[in-house]
Amino acid sequence: MSGHSTYQPQSRFLQWFEKRLPLGSLIHSSFVAYPTPRNLNYLWTFGAILTFMLAVQIVTGVVLAMHYTPNVDLAFKSVEGIMRDVNFGWLLRYLHANGASMFFLAVYIHMFRGIYYGSYKEPREVLWILGVIIYLLMMATGFMGYVLVWGQMSFWAATVITNLFSAIPGVGDAIVTWLWGGYAVGNPTLNRFYSLHYLLPFVIAGVVVLHIWALHVAGQNNPTGIEPKSEKDTVAFTPYATIKDAFFMGVFCIVFAWFVFYIPNFLGHADNYIPANPAVTPSEIVPEWYYLPFYAILRSIPDKLMGVIALFASIVVLAFIPWLDTSRVRSARYRPLFRQFFWLWVIACIGLGWLGSKQPEGIYVILSRIFTVYYFAFFLIIMPLLGIFEKTKPLPNSISDSVLGAKA
Amino acid sequence: MTTVSSAEHTRRDFLYIATGAVGAVGAAAALVPLIAQMNPDASTIAAGAPIEVDLAPVTDGQIIKVFWRSKPIFIFHRTQKEIEEARKVDVASLPDPEPDSERVKQGHDQWLVVIGICTHLGCIPLAHQGEYDGWFCPCHGSQYDTSGRIRKGPAPRNLALPPYKFVSDTKIQIG
Numbered sequence: 001m002s003g004h005s006t007y008q009p010q011s012r013f014l015q016w017f018e019k020r021l022p023l024g025s026l027i028h029s030s031f032v033a034y035p036t037p038r039n040l041n042y043l044w045t046f047g048a049i050l051t052f053m054l055a056v057q058i059v060t061g062v063v064l065a066m067h068y069t070p071n072v073d074l075a076f077k078s079v080e081g082i083m084r085d086v087n088f089g090w091l092l093r094y095l096h097a098n099g100a101s102m103f104f105l106a107v108y109i110h111m112f113r114g115i116y117y118g119s120y121k122e123p124r125e126v127l128w129i130l131g132v133i134i135y136l137l138m139m140a141t142g143f144m145g146y147v148l149v150w151g152q153m154s155f156w157a158a159t160v161i162t163n164l165f166s167a168i169p170g171v172g173d174a175i176v177t178w179l180w181g182g183y184a185v186g187n188p189t190l191n192r193f194y195s196l197h198y199l200l201p202f203v204i205a206g207v208v209v210l211h212i213w214a215l216h217v218a219g220q221n222n223p224t225g226i227e228p229k230s231e232k233d234t235v236a237f238t239p240y241a242t243i244k245d246a247f248f249m250g251v252f253c254i255v256f257a258w259f260v261f262y263i264p265n266f267l268g269h270a271d272n273y274i275p276a277n278p279a280v281t282p283s284e285i286v287p288e289w290y291y292l293p294f295y296a297i298l299r300s301i302p303d304k305l306m307g308v309i310a311l312f313a314s315i316v317v318l319a320f321i322p323w324l325d326t327s328r329v330r331s332a333r334y335r336p337l338f339r340q341f342f343w344l345w346v347i348a349c350i351g352l353g354w355l356g357s358k359q360p361e362g363i364y365v366i367l368s369r370i371f372t373v374y375y376f377a378f379f380l381i382i383m384p385l386l387g388i389f390e391k392t393k394p395l396p397n398s399i400s401d402s403v404l405g406a407k408a
Numbered sequence: 409m410t411t412v413s414s415a416e417h418t419r420r421d422f423l424y425i426a427t428g429a430v431g432a433v434g435a436a437a438a439l440v441p442l443i444a445q446m447n448p449d450a451s452t453i454a455a456g457a458p459i460e461v462d463l464a465p466v467t468d469g470q471i472i473k474v475f476w477r478s479k480p481i482f483i484f485h486r487t488q489k490e491i492e493e494a495r496k497v498d499v500a501s502l503p504d505p506e507p508d509s510e511r512v513k514q515g516h517d518q519w520l521v522v523i524g525i526c527t528h529l530g531c532i533p534l535a536h537q538g539e540y541d542g543w544f545c546p547c548h549g550s551q552y553d554t555s556g557r558i559r560k561g562p563a564p565r566n567l568a569l570p571p572y573k574f575v576s577d578t579k580i581q582i583g
Binding site: 159163177178179188192278281282283285299304307359360361 | 446448449452456473475477478528530531533546547548562563564
């Protein structure tokens with residue numbers, strides 16, 4: 001559904017170039033003339049924000065790599081060197097560390113948006129699954145980046161997460177030794193994590209290109225969840241979407257800058273300013289905030305293997321929701337029951353995040369179990385059944401009708 | 409040009425399949441070094457040679473921590489009371505049933521030698537803590553008794569025993 005390109009280069013050079021590589025008309029049809037639904041709200045600006053955050057992470061990361069040393073004796077020191085000695089090193093590192101948090105904040109809003117408005121439904125299944133793959137890659141990248149600092153939390157996060165694989169019956173221990181390159185987390189582990197942490201963002205960038213490609217084939221969803229039917233339903237990407245994206249990116253950057261300049265360590269953990277010590281586990285270890293809900297799911301199940309399976313299942317289940325959701329109405333706007341269950345699910349996700357930061361005892365364990373059950377029930381029971389039992393509200397005739405009010 | 413019907417197998421089909429098979433074997437063989445390079449290297453394995461530990465300075469009730477193959481090894485000089493605690497429990501009621509006598513060397517009942525890594529997700533449990541006078545893991549709340557056996561919490565197995573032997577009454581070799 002790329003827009004009809006009316007791109008006509010003015011200069012002789014661009015005309016010459018266009019005949020040999022039609023880059024100009026690709027950009028023009030994808031980001032200028034491309035028709036976007038006229039009713040997109042600010043939740044649709046997060047795609048652009050995420051692309052921007054990926055660029056921020058790659059640029060600051062490449063620069064930090066010029067000053068960082070991936071060796072168990074030097075890693076922590078080199079990070080402190082970046083903070084104290086390297087010109088603007090503190091800024092670059094705080095941008096990178098808080099940038100990861102902002103990246104995850106944006107991706108969670110993006111995913112909640114997708115689920116609320118049914119953006120995963122036919123014909124956008126592949127687009128959605130590519131998004132789930134990007135999210136998995138982000139989790140792996142974020143985790144390995146956190147290990148590179150080589151503080152206490154880094155070391156023990158690496159130990160706990162790699163040990164998840166020891167739950168696999170039979171070959172678990174061999175896999176963990178292979179991941180470590182030794183008998184425990186150590187220098188070989190740090191080296192390979194550094195290599196992969198540098199690689200994966202570029203893999204993400206590649207999948208992002210596929211994600212955007214799939215988006216431009218299916219066209220954007222919109223708050224009504226009905227497809228554009230006429231030219232009245234759409235506006236050109238530029239200037240409408242471009243300006244809206246740019247404006248909200250600015251707003252988002254204010255939040256980002258507030259973290260970087262005022263509370264740069266708020267989302268981190270004080271223990272990670274203690275150099276890694278393989279002999280002592282910190283008295284409480286918690287992952288970064290963006291992994292907390294999954295950590296709570298892991299801990300809510302008293303059996304090790306089942307806990308690990310639940311952890312991975314809670315992410316993998318996302319890839320199946322295009323088929324688990326049987327309703328033909330996309331947007332929660334016209335699905336009164338789905339909307340309530342959705343908000344309960346958001347509460348469960350945030351609740352699990354809060355519980356993931358608590359000690360696993362007493363009421364916290366019981367609450368984690370309730371939320372974990374609901375988390376899975378939402379996808380596996382509620383989504384399939386609602387499509388059959390829910391009485392949806394009437395859909396508007398078109399996007400422009402819903403915006404301007406039906407005049408017929 | 410006439411097109412050859414593909415209904416029957418031709419010698420060309422055979423060549424296609426044979427070429428593809430050789431290519432697949434080659435690709436699989438190329439994966440071997442790429443995967444094997446991630447396993448522990450020669451220097452890591454060499455550094456994992458057996459070590460000797462002198463037990464003479466370890467007093468009653470003390471737990472010391474030594475490192476072997478980058479893993480912490482707990483050496484627990486148990487008091488009479490702690491040995492009895494470990495022995496009087498009904499073995500069948502344990503999550504990972506194992507009598508205390510099988511976890512120590514015969515004639516050296518006071519010495520418990522275990523790998524100090526929680527069998528849940530690899531944290532190092534804290535000594536002399538928890539409800540069973542053994543270890544308490546701060547990560548996810550697993551509790552071990554004076555025999556290093558799991559009693560409570562998410563860990564599936566007892567603390568593992570490293571390979572070791574008594575060289576003399578006051579010296580052990582681990583590995």
